[in-house]
Amino acid sequence: MSKIIIQKDDQFLEQLNDAIAKNNLTDWELFKLHYQMKEATAARDFNELQVLSYLPHVTFLDHQIKTAKTVMQEMNGRAILADEVGLGKTIEAGLILKEYMIRGLVKNALLLVPASLVNQWITELHDKFYIPAASYRKNYNWDDHPIFVTSIDLAKREPHRENILNLNFDMVIIDEAHKLKNHKTLNYSFARSLKKKYCLLLTATPIQNRIIELFNLVSILKPGYLGNYETFTEKFGNKKTENLQDTYLNKLIQKVMVRNRRKDTLLKDVERNVHSVWINFSAEEQKVYNELNDFLNSFSSLSKITFLRELCSSREACYLSLQNSKNERLKQASEDIMNKIAMLPHHIKAKKLVELIKQFGDEKVIVFTEYRASQYYLQWYLQQHNITSVAFRGGLKRGRKDWIRQLFKDNAQVFLATEAGGEGINLQFCNYIINYDLPWNPMRLEQRIGRIHRYGQENDIHVYNFAIKNTLEEHIMNLLYDKIDVFERVIGKLDKILATLQISSLEDEFMHIMENSNSIGEMKIKMDNFVSVVHELGDQHNEEQQHG
């Protein structure tokens, strides 16, 4: 009892005397209404959520409400929200922020989100939660706008940096927090230096690569919770992680992280239909592909893989990349093959794309490609076939992204995005995705699909994965998307499995296998081995979960 601070009201008497002296009084009716309102709004219970009765205009999903409760009751307002993409992390963060605001525990808050999402966050907070947030600008007045949204890139720059670091925030929310995984970056030290009471870190991919990244995230929330840097790296860092330790670590993590999976939530009602679309190169294209393959034999396998992948996407992507190559020897030798590439007819995948889109009728479609050059080409090619499209890429200014999204919603049939466009924009009014090129990392594919398979999607969705036979794409498709069976079995566990295997990223691993194989046969065997290890570990995790 002695350690509880007790604070009494030392202003009331003076104020009352003053009010009587100045006749600054109220009447009985209003006095009663004031008290009545206080009776209605008082939070009489430590645990019960108040927020739901304040937001009758929104239907929240059970897992979102449960998450809000868990974060408040068990994690005391400091947590990693790591739902799979599309389950409504923003909603959960909004619920928690609003509940704390209603209880008077949060009066000011800082939200750090990707620049392209600033407006989306503000709209969502306003419409769904009645939270008047503002976008941070120069000459910002903290008193007028105690809740503000900005990007970490802007916030960490002077003079904002100093201003922001001088404030005491009741709550800090960081979206796409996996970008803070490296403790040596400026962004990371900025996030750690913020003065904050409560803190939410939002990420769909809490451990993409190394386990130390999770340590770094947790150290923003609760420094010391996983030990200090030395003890942690000693235990988990470079050694092969024993299963026992892994389970122990896992238990610790679960106390600071909520991760809802699509399969455990109501969202599974929306069916996800994944179609593999196998395409054959025309004889002419296949010939050039084979020639390119032979031509590149004398160069590094990394550049070989790169150029071949590009040719599978578009003539333009491959041609430009050969042209811009920094390797002089390659540049000089490639003239002949470049001419052949330039002479190729329209790409077989582009033709397939038009054919497929026409089959959909008026349905809106998102098309992902890995290359800017292919994006330009496709936009032109679609236009030739009277298909309207908007091009979307990373690095666009805030506002412009919102504008393009709106254009797509109102005026265009196709949303042509490069990889960088995959993150953070919500397109749940659309039900079709075509992966014109496949990323080599299933996580990234998951993020793409998450643009439409998310909270708010009401229809079944369709995903089409393009792959050309007798090329690199065939291996990738077979290995990643058929055998690994990412959608059903492993995706949620992939983080852990990769961490156990000490693999930093799938892409690197595949690249590594390809680079170090002397024949296609050898590569297949190595890939098969890798896949079976992943499956085995996946099954082990399943058993642990069932027994635990």
Add this chain to the structure above:
Amino acid sequence: MKNNNTVNQIDIEKFLINYFTSHHCEVIQNEPGILSVQLTIEMDKALMNRPFYWHYIEATGNKGEPKKITFILDPEKSAEKGEWIHFGSPRLQQINNHLGANAKFIHLFEELNVDKNTILHPWLLTNFCIIYEGKQKKEELFSIGLNLINGTFMFDMMQELEAASLSPTISDRCYTISPLIKINSGFLRIENYIHHYILEQDHTWASDSLQLLQEEIAMIHHFYENNDEENKQEELEKELEDIHARLQPKITYKVINGGLLYLQETFPKK
């Protein structure tokens, strides 16, 4: 999961009618679930957030036209023209803030229709909120009255006064007697009561919070143990402050509203 009806019950319709009528606004209800309110100039200024309009009107010596608001209480009808007002809506929040800023102090007399001289006793009325804040937070309300003549305590004072008519002016043939207990010492007595009440409560929540606080402090020190960076001390202190802000158990009690009342000697007898 929609509205949770177990908490926060308030009859918004009745509340709004009372609120606007008390502020001398005309309230028209043509059909159930819809309320129209003709604001007065004062209330337009308080609620409609258009200072430039009023500034301009006053500068040009014009009269100005306060707005009329239509509230939709039944969400089924929200398609019709009007603003949907519900428990969490910004408008109700605004009205609540307006009440909080303006409906805090009273100095009132019981309204009586008597034919012989009647004594009114002074009472100090305080509506308290006790806030328990640790890793979580809860609130508790008290309405306490203290008779400043004989020291009688009255709990649930607002409920006792439910039916009373109170007026800013004293009724005919009524007179007050000056307090034997000064307001200041009366307030002190109420505070003492609350203080003792607080001491008697179960404070497991606070010890839980303190324990967590200690654990987290230990974690922080461990985190920085082998750290030799130059700003280590500064960072460490910042983290400790953050932890205290979040976990240090604290009890605050403050008056929501209160004031002086002059009530019949026989109060609370009906």
